[in-house]
Amino acid sequence: MGKKYVLDGAMLQCNQGMKPAKLLVTQNKKVKIQGKFQATDKETQVPETFGQCKLKPSGSSYLPCVPALQPWTKTAKKSTLGGSKKFLFDDSECMCATGGKVTIMQHAQINSAGSVKETFKNIAMMIPGAMMGNDKAPKVVESYWMDETGKERIDSLDYGEKAKLFVLTENMDAGETVTVNVKDKKKQDFKEGEKKLKYTGIVQADGTAAMKLVTIDENWIETEKEQ
Template sequence: MAAKAYVCDGAKIECQLCTKPEGELKVTSNEIKIQDKKFANAKDKEKMNLIFQGNCKKSPYQSSPCQAVIKVEDWQGVADALIQDDPALLEDSIIMCTYGGAPIKITDHLQKNEPTSLEPIMAPVVMPAEDPKIVNIDWKEDDKDPKIKGWIEATTLNIMPGEEVRFYLDEKK
């Protein structure tokens, strides 16, 4: 199941019983932001939050502005995540207007699903500026273990991890 988007300040809302059905959700409940916009939560349900410009079709002669008569219940379909102690609103959250008896739906949550920056998948490989070389070679011996006669310890410069280094031993030297 795909993750649902959170609702941001200025989200588009809709009530089919408004003569101008498209409205706007104004977040006043908190200052927590997502993508530089305030998050909406379940407290954003007052007249000052649900902004409609038209009149309610259920009012006598459709004469009452929605803003004057709107009366809502609690938001349904909210997130489990809390924003300042109240559930965050999701793109499919709805709230019922009890005056008109119609649901108010979110039609555009305004959360963008585009990355703000792209990080590289893996770090670039930096090639050495100089030719690889062996700086120092030492013969080491272990007096404690008679099975090990000795080993070579080499200090290198500009040899990349995984590159092969070969030593040719001559018992005379």
């Protein structure tokens, strides 16, 4: 199972605080998941605070917590939002200037693994008709997904897992390039503003073509890696 992105309202905990508190996302007002803004490594706002701070004893009690979050670590590797900001994962963490360690208790995402798996199946089901037509015309007659090694067929994909898309062609010569456009059956965007995906592959002697390696995550962002 892959990592999950952290959203506005995620529950944080500090090992020197007395209670959990919600993260307020202020550094991203563009990218959302499930209707909530994604948290970045520049987030510092914890309005409710962690209660009292164990590092600030005062008589028989402790002084109130004043969160002073430092830069987050274990974040996404690539910068986003046109700058140096990086999205947080559910295992991201940071230090408070007072000395506490802040971690993610709950990322604020609703579990939607089932819908991702269903969409994964829908994608494969849409491809066979992509090039149908004249009996003598080049066409795709079957599509299926294989695990990352290309040895075993699969019909679902969890977040962060990788798979290879294969198609079986007719009336195409070995060495030719086959291209298919894929749309979601429910007409959902794969990525904001993108309603279809394009895949290409080289036809082999047996008529099959291995497409590019694909990773699907709950943000519907597709990343490709050359085979």
